[in-house]
Amino acid sequence: MLKNSFKEKININLLLYLGIIVVSVLILTFLDMNKREYIYAISIIERSLVFAVAALAMNMVTGFTGLFSLGQAGFMALGAYTTAILTIPVELRPNVYYMEGILPALENLSFPIPIAVILGGVVAAFFAFLIGIPILRLKSDYLAIATLGFSEIMRAVIASHMMDKITNGAYGLNNIPEFSSSIECFIYTSICIIAMILIINSSTGRDFKAIREDEIAARSVGINIFKTKELSFVVSSFFTGISGGLLAMYMSSINSSTFQITLTYDVLLIVVLGGIGSITGSIVGAFFVTAGKELLRFFDEPLTVAGVNVPLFKPGFRMVIFSILLMVVVLFFRKGLLGGKELSLNGFKKYSRKKEDKGIQVGGAS
């Protein structure tokens, strides 16, 4: 009985995931084939996908493990710079590093894109491992401040004059290879998202949740909380680094100001809006926020009604509207759009069953 229901659940979810993937691939192929017409939509989708990875990684550590980390921008910078340095075409490097030249060791060091992106994640994970040892002993707000500090240090180091030959200092890096198609972006991001979903739903993920719920109780059932926190932080940073690498590819040129604290806030906004502790929430939130910002653009354009210019409609107004929308969402959906729950076929089934039963308890367990 138990085995069956467990398998059944897996199968239904698997079908759902496969369905989403197939539909997405079809849509993206269509968009790719008419690239000229839909270039704007493709750009929004790619950005949303990249931010979905970053948001889910943040959710893993903040929403599922209960560690409030604000180091996202720093880890994304590490991933982005690693990816960029390793993938900028060798023949273009003299042009990119036109001021100070490039470190001889890096001059001809080039990797295929997937490997470079993974290495970006590894570098971010390595730094997370190192700083995690001292700072993961801190609690809530203190941890947030420590990670925030780390993020700013990373940005300052990248922009510093001493790093000119590696990061090109304040000039930034350009000529980073872009995604050849939105499908390519989709493949990278969906692999990351699926990997994170698998981790969160595994026994390791359950340990994360136990720590979020109650550290003392978690220790009392034999969970090594320090090791588990470190694991969550490192894995999350790995995927954050990857999302940084993908962001570099999406933007094709980066500099240290790309990775300011506002980038962390963007990711945090997606996580909170989608629902802290909800996987699908982070993904939906990424699209909601990214597309929302773009779709409201008509508020920035002058509007004339019956020959009169409406005074509010000028550049910047859309952010006012967007902020108001955010407040509305936060007020009416205290716990985010999905509030710790997941979008799933099972969920829909339960919801419709509840409606049918109208209050009659479904007794016993199946």
Place this chain on the structure above:
Amino acid sequence: MENILKLTDMSIQFGGLRAIDSLNLEVDKGEIVAIIGPNGAGKTTAFNCITGIYTPTSGNIEYLGKSIIHKEPEEITKSGIARTFQNIRLFKNLTVFENVLIAVHLRYRDNIFTSALRINYKQELAMREEVKILLESQDLYKYKNDIASSLPYGIQRRLEIARALATKPTLLLLDEPAAGMNPQETEDLTKYIKSIRNKFGLTILLIEHHMDLVMDISERIYVIDFGKLIAKGSPDEIQNNPKVIEAYLGVKENA
């Protein structure tokens, strides 16, 4: 009788406060032993020392003949001491099933790759089967999909005990298991504790204020007041001990 737990001259000091002063305590295999004493006597502190949350300032704690004084709480749980808490500490937003499932993890080898890639799929099924059997035996299976915090208080208490049992302990520490229960519930709990002792071959050390339960259930009782042991012995001896009556039960006029 085989000694399972032995506290020798254990003391712990918080700043100027000596919360426990040279406590000596022994628990033999298969026994049910109670620690009683007025509020603030240091009973829960003693539990926290045994389970590694606090490290005693001096003295020793031996479990199965080995000192466990510098071990981390999770290591102590792994070595076979499980506990419940005075103010229930469940994984509140997780289901009953997950609460117990997490406690089963420590007996299975696992890492992030094998668990994420479902290489140990069979192990996961084995864990779930084990949880199912345990929940059924504790009459909690019908709640398996309920969120822990949504359960009635009494059920939450039982779930916490079930979670402790899932770690397969040899020694179970219960911190005020009957707190907030009415006489009927307390009586049920008394039977329940006896039944799990027999069924799982446990040794139980408990803190409790309900005297009916304590006198009924325990084979030996330790009485602590202001961090000091003031009496020990069988329930009968304790009930007639003038020191205990004075310090704990209050001075009776016609005692």
